[in-house]
Amino acid sequence: MTETAFTPRVFSGIKPSGGLQLGNYLGAIKRFVGMQGEMETVYCVVDLHAITVWQDPAELASATREVAAGYLAAGLDPTKSILFNQSQVSAHAELGWIFNCVARVGWMNRMTQFKDKAGANAEKVSLGLYAYPSLMAADILLYHATHVPVGEDQKQHVELTRDIAAKFNHDYKQDFFPITEPVTEGPATRIMNLRDGTKKMSKSGESDMERINMTDKAEVIAKKFKKAKTDPEPLPETVEGLAGRPEARNLVDIYAALNDTTPEAVIAEYAGAGWGRFKPALADLAVAKLSPIADEMARLMDDPAEIDRVLADGSARAREIANPILQKTYDIVGLLRS
Numbered sequence: 001m002t003e004t005a006f007t008p009r010v011f012s013g014i015k016p017s018g019g020l021q022l023g024n025y026l027g028a029i030k031r032f033v034g035m036q037g038e039m040e041t042v043y044c045v046v047d048l049h050a051i052t053v054w055q056d057p058a059e060l061a062s063a064t065r066e067v068a069a070g071y072l073a074a075g076l077d078p079t080k081s082i083l084f085n086q087s088q089v090s091a092h093a094e095l096g097w098i099f100n101c102v103a104r105v106g107w108m109n110r111m112t113q114f115k116d117k118a119g120a121n122a123e124k125v126s127l128g129l130y131a132y133p134s135l136m137a138a139d140i141l142l143y144h145a146t147h148v149p150v151g152e153d154q155k156q157h158v159e160l161t162r163d164i165a166a167k168f169n170h171d172y173k174q175d176f177f178p179i180t181e182p183v184t185e186g187p188a189t190r191i192m193n194l195r196d197g198t199k200k201m202s203k204s205g206e207s208d209m210e211r212i213n214m215t216d217k218a219e220v221i222a223k224k225f226k227k228a229k230t231d232p233e234p235l236p237e238t239v240e241g242l243a244g245r246p247e248a249r250n251l252v253d254i255y256a257a258l259n260d261t262t263p264e265a266v267i268a269e270y271a272g273a274g275w276g277r278f279k280p281a282l283a284d285l286a287v288a289k290l291s292p293i294a295d296e297m298a299r300l301m302d303d304p305a306e307i308d309r310v311l312a313d314g315s316a317r318a319r320e321i322a323n324p325i326l327q328k329t330y331d332i333v334g335l336l337r338s
Contacts, residue, residue, distance in 0.1 A: 006178040010035050011145035013044035013086065016063035017055065018203030020070045022212035023191035025293070026257045027151045031183075033075040035149065041081040042143050042318065043071060045311075048086045048093065048135065052128040065307045066297070070214055072310065073296035082321075084314035086139065091319070091326040095142050096135035098329060102168050103134045107160060113153070137161040141177045142322045149183040151190050153200070158182040172332050191254065194228040197246030215298070218291045225251075225283040230275045237271045239263050255282050258289045 014020075014028055032043055045067045050060060064085050071083055086092050108114070111133050118125045128135075140148055140161050148158050158180060165177035193199040193210045201211045209224055216224070229247045236242060242249040242263075249263075255278075256263045270278050300307055330337065 004175045004178075006144050006146050008039035008147065009143055009145050010039055010041045010147045010149065010183075011044070011140050011143050012149050013046040013049075013139060014067050014070075015046050015049045016060065016067045016085075017050045017053075019063065020067060020214040021201055021203050022214070022254070022290075023151075023201040024070070025074060025214055025290075026191055026254065028149065029071055029074045029076070030257070031149045031185075032071070032081075036077060036080045039147070042145065042321070043076065043081055043083050044139065044318075045071075045085040046136075046139065049132055052126055052132050064311075065304055066215075066301065068307050068311055069297045069300040070293070072300060072307075073293045078310050078314060082314045082317045083310060084318045085311050088311065088315035089142075089318045089322055091142055091322040092135065092138055095138035095326055095329060098333060099134040099138050099141075099164050099168075100131055102164050102171070103137070103160070107163060108133065110156075111160070112156060133157050133160050134164065137164045140180055141165055142325055143318075144178055144325060145180055146178050147181050147183050152184060153190065155182050155184060174332055176328070176332060192246065192250040194224060194250075196229065197248075197250045212286070212290070214290070215294050216290070217294065218287045221286050221290055222283040225286055226279050228279065230279070234272050234274045235267060235270045235278060237267070239267050242267075251278070251282060255285060258282075258285050 010032075012028065012032060014024055020029075032041065035041055045064050047060065047064050050063070055063075068083065068085070072078070076083060108130060114130055114133075115122075117129060136157050137160060140158075141164070148161075150158055159182075162179050165179055168177055169175055191201045193201050193205060194212070195207060195210045199205075203211070205211055209227060212221055212224055228251060230251070231245055231248060233245070233248075235248065235252070239252075242252060252263050252266050256266050259266075270281075327337075
C-alpha cells in the first residue's frame with residue numbers, strides 16, 4: 001500500500017441527552033472553539049447516539065437544539081466550522097453498519113463505558129448501546145478526521161477507531177482511512193462532581209448542586225461554587241500538594257481552564273490561601289465567563305428556526321465531505337450500485 005496524505009481535519013461531537021453542563025464546556029466545546037482556524041473543523045450533535053437509551057421525542061429535539069445553541073453561544077462560528085446534527089447525514093449510519101462488520105465482538109467486550117452504563121442489566125440494554133462505539137468510529141472516519149479532541153474517558157473509543165481503520169485498510173489492502181490521533185490537552189479534560197471529587201460531573205447526577213449547568217443564572221453559578229465540597233486544608237505551595245485531595249484538585253483545574261492558564265499558575269497565585277478566599281474568586285471568574293454563554297443560549301433557544309437553519313446548512317456541507325468517502329468505501333468493499 002502507498003501511504004496517503006490526509007488533509008488535517010478535526011471531528012468531535014456531543015450527545016444531546018440531559019442538558020449541557022460545565023464538563024461539556026471545558027472538556028469539549030471550549031476546546032472545539034479554540035481549534036477553529038488551526039485545521040478544518042467538523043462538529044456534530046450526535047443524536048443517533050442519544051437513542052441507544054430511550055428518549056422522549058420532543059425532549060430529544062429540544063436537547064439537540066440546546067447542544068447546538070451551546071456550541072454557538074460559546075463562540076463556534078458556523079462559517080469557519082461545520083456544525084450539524086448526525087441524523088441529517090445518513091452516511092453516518094451506513095458507514096456504521098460496515099464498521100459493525102469490521103469490528104470484532106472481543107473489541108466491543110473490552111469497552112469499559114458499556115460495562116459502566118449497562119451495569120447488572122447488560123442483557124436488557126439495547127443492541128445500539130453495545131455497538132455504538134463502531135458508529136462513533138464511523139462518525140470520525142466518515143470525514144477522514146485526523147484529530148479528535150476527547151476527554152480521558154473517551155480515549156478508548158478513539159483507540160477502537162484506530163483499530164477499525166487499521167483492520168479495514170489491511171483487509172482491503174487500501175490506505176483509505178487515517179489512523180486518527182486523540183487530542184487530550186488542557187487542564188480540565190475531565191471535570192469532577194462539585195460534591196464528590198472522585199466522580200465525574202454528570203447531567204444525570206442526583207443533586208443539581210453537583211454540577212454547573214450551562215443554562216444556570218449568575219447567582220446560581222456563584223452559589224454552587226461557594227458551596228462546593230472542599231477539605232479543611234489551605235491550598236498547597238505546589239501542584240504536587242494536591243495529590244489525594246480530589247475536590248481541591250478539581251476546583252483548581254476548573255479555575256485554570258476558565259482562566260486559560262495552568263494549575264501551576266493558579267497555585268502560584270493562591271498558595272496558602274484558604275477556601276474563604278479561593279472559592280469566591282472562582283465563583284466570580286465562573287460568572288464572568290459562563291453567564292454570557294447562558295444568556296446567549298437562552299436567546300438562541302427562543303429562535304429555534306435560526307438554530308435549525310444553521311444545522312441544515314452544516315448538514316449540507318457535511319454531506320459534501322461524507323458522501324464521496326462513503327461511496328468510495330462501497331467501491332472498496334464491493335457493494336454494487338446501479
